[in-house]
Amino acid sequence: MAEAESIQRLYGVPHSLYTGVARCYLRTQGIPYEELPTAHPDFQERILPVTRRSIIPVLETPEGDVIQDSLDIIDHFEARGVPYSAYPDSALQRVLAIIIQYYGSQSMLKHAMHYRWTYRTQQEEFLRDAFAAGAGEELADRIMSRMNSYLPRLGVTEHTVAEIEASYFQLLDTLNVHFRKHPYLFGGRPSVGDYGLIGPLFAHLGRDPVPCDIMKVRAPRVYRWVERMTAPGLDTPEFQGYGSEFLPGDEIPETLVPLLEQIADEIFPELTDKFVFLDDLIETHRPEDGQPVSDKPHQRYVGLVDTQFRGMPMQSGVEPYLVYILRRADQVLASVSQTEQQAVRAFLETYRLADALPGNRGYSVDRRNQIEVWER
Known part of the structure; x- marks a missing residue:
């Protein structure tokens, strides 16, 4: 049995979408953890002053580090080595x-x-x-x-x-x-x-x-x-x-091909419209490197776009966080040979997914001090 001091603390709730992601990862990797609800006094006293917004999941490591967002929690452990890495080599x-x-x-x-x-x-x-x-x-x-x-x-x-x-x-x-x-x-x-x-x-x-x-x-x-x-x-x-x-x-x-085809049918044109919105936002406001993406930490949407889902008109909120996720695909391509890049891009073109990669837009989104910021 793991010593108490080596157990990670996961703050979240059973019905939370993103807490579920982090919980599954910890269980798959056999990482000892204790899950605590947001009503726990430590969340109010120790976590909120660090994250500056009521957001879950949040991982508190035995060393006292605070990591919020299921994506960052996964990458935290991936960098340290786990039994079943979630990132394919290819x-x-x-x-x-x-x-x-x-x-x-x-x-x-x-x-x-x-x-x-x-x-x-x-x-x-x-x-x-x-x-x-x-x-x-x-x-x-x-x-x-x-x-x-x-x-x-x-x-x-x-x-x-x-x-x-x-x-x-x-x-x-x-x-x-x-x-x-x-x-x-x-x-x-x-x-x-x-x-x-x-x-x-x-x-x-x-x-x-x-x-x-x-x-x-x-x-x-x-x-x-x-x-x-x-x-x-x-x-x-x-x-x-x-x-x-x-x-x-x-x-x-x-x-898996039908899934890729469905994804292409459903993420566009919404994703393309959101990229255009963010491009215009950057061009208009010209934020500096490290500037928060919104005025307040808890505000993750920066506007609305008129777009479509499966041919039906709708409005959708724009979160710069989407760039934070997808830019990692660009980073994968930047790390491999030209031949591999060309093969991947050809596959993406075939299945209408090439435009899911942000590419070089003159900006990206990073997370610094627990808050999403523009990266220039």
Whole structure:
């Protein structure tokens, strides 16, 4: 048993999308941790003064370091070495894993929040119990109402609901086929793509009663993957002899192609429109290197764009954080040979994903002192 002082502290709640990502990663890697709710006094006294905003998950290391954001928590441990690295060695798999991570952690907020709040009446007791357990009875209603109010800026409206649900069914069908043949997206261990998808597919869609029932009935192999992702280590008894490595030779399984096609259909033109918005913002305001992306730490949206989801018009909030995620794909390409770069770019062009990479725009987004800032 690990000594108490070597245990990581994870601040979050069971129904949190991003806490679920960090929790799955810690369990897969066998990293001892203790999970504490935001109502814990240490969160108020020690964590908030550092993060300067009420955000989860936050990891507090035994050495006293504070790391917020599931992406940064993963990268913190990756840099130190883990049993099952979440980053494939090959360039194409790694770039695609980052794009899928973006899709799961950002684009699928529509699906997650729609099924949680549009069906609130059918799930009221379940949701109320979860929010009260995490924040206390007095704050539960206030937090639930605030979360519900986010739907329009995520593009969840009466015009897009039918397409969001059609997208969820399509995703379940595609992944159900894939997970019959492979335990994870790219082989025998979860990638950052898996961790991106598990956020919405566990905390909301694989846990809240309405979407969870749909998943169990329509796509039992996807539900089994959710169980696998949330279990300790690699929970793969159905795949005896498969191994724990990523597929060799930068192989992309045929069963993954429909997922890539769906991602291309759904992240554009929204992502392109957001890039244009950010380009114009930079050109107009010309922020200095290190300048916060917003006036207040808790403000992550910098505006709204008129765009589309699966052909339906909508508005969507613009978070510079999207650049923080996707620029890592550019960094992968910058680290490999010209020949490898050309092969990856050709694949991305074929599957209409090339424009998911920010490229050289004259700016990027970094995180310094716990806050997102412009990088010039």
